Amino acid sequence: MAMMNEFKQFAMRGNVIDLAVGVIIGAAFAKIVDSLVQDIIMPPIGKLIGGLDFANYYLPLNNQDPNLPLLEAKKLGAVLAYGNFLTILLNFLILAFVIFQMVRLVQKARNRLEQPGKAPEAAPPAEDVLLLREIRDALKK
Numbered sequence: 001m002a003m004m005n006e007f008k009q010f011a012m013r014g015n016v017i018d019l020a021v022g023v024i025i026g027a028a029f030a031k032i033v034d035s036l037v038q039d040i041i042m043p044p045i046g047k048l049i050g051g052l053d054f055a056n057y058y059l060p061l062n063n064q065d066p067n068l069p070l071l072e073a074k075k076l077g078a079v080l081a082y083g084n085f086l087t088i089l090l091n092f093l094i095l096a097f098v099i100f101q102m103v104r105l106v107q108k109a110r111n112r113l114e115q116p117g118k119a120p121e122a123a124p125p126a127e128d129v130l131l132l133r134e135i136r137d138a139l140k141k
Contacts, residue, residue, distance in 0.1 A: 029095070029098075030091075030095060033091055033095050033098070034091055036094070037087060037090050037094065038055065041090065042054045042087055042090070054083045055070070055083050055084045055087045056069055056070040056084075057081075057082060057083025057084075058070050058073060058079040058080055058081045058083060059079065059080040059082065060073055060079055061077065061078040061079055061080060062076060062077025062078055062079075063077075064076045064077060064079065070083075070084065
C-alpha cells in the first residue's frame with residue numbers, strides 16, 4: 001500500500017502533469033509541421049523536380065516499373081523510397097529548429113528571472129574609510 005501512496009504523490013506532482021501536457025501539445029504540433037511540409041513545402045519542390053508527389057519518389061530494387069506509385073512498387077518488392085525519407089527528414093529539421101528556439105527562449109527567460117538586474121559594482125572605499133578600518137582592527141587587537 002505504501003508504494004501506491006508513493007505513486008499517487010509522484011503522479012500528482014506538477015512535473016508529471018507538465019510532461020503530459022507537453023507530450024500532447026508536441027503531438028499536435030508534429031501534425032501541424034507534418035501538414036506544413038507535405039501540403040505547403042513539398043508540392044512546389046515536387047513541381048520543380050518533375051510534377052509528382054515528392055514522397056512518391058523511389059528507386060526500384062526489384063525491377064519494378066519506375067512509373068508505379070510508391071505503394072504499388074512496394075507490393076512488388078523492395079524500393080529505396082528516398083522522397084519519403086527526405087520529407088520525413090524535413091519534418092524533423094523543422095521540429096528540431098522550433099524546439100531549439102523554444103528552449104532558447106525559455107533559457108533566456110530563466111536567466112532574466114534569476115538575475116533581474118546586476119547591481120553596479122561598489123566603488124572602492126575612500127582613503128579615510130580605509131584608515132578608519134585599520135584603526136578599528138588595531139583597537140580590536
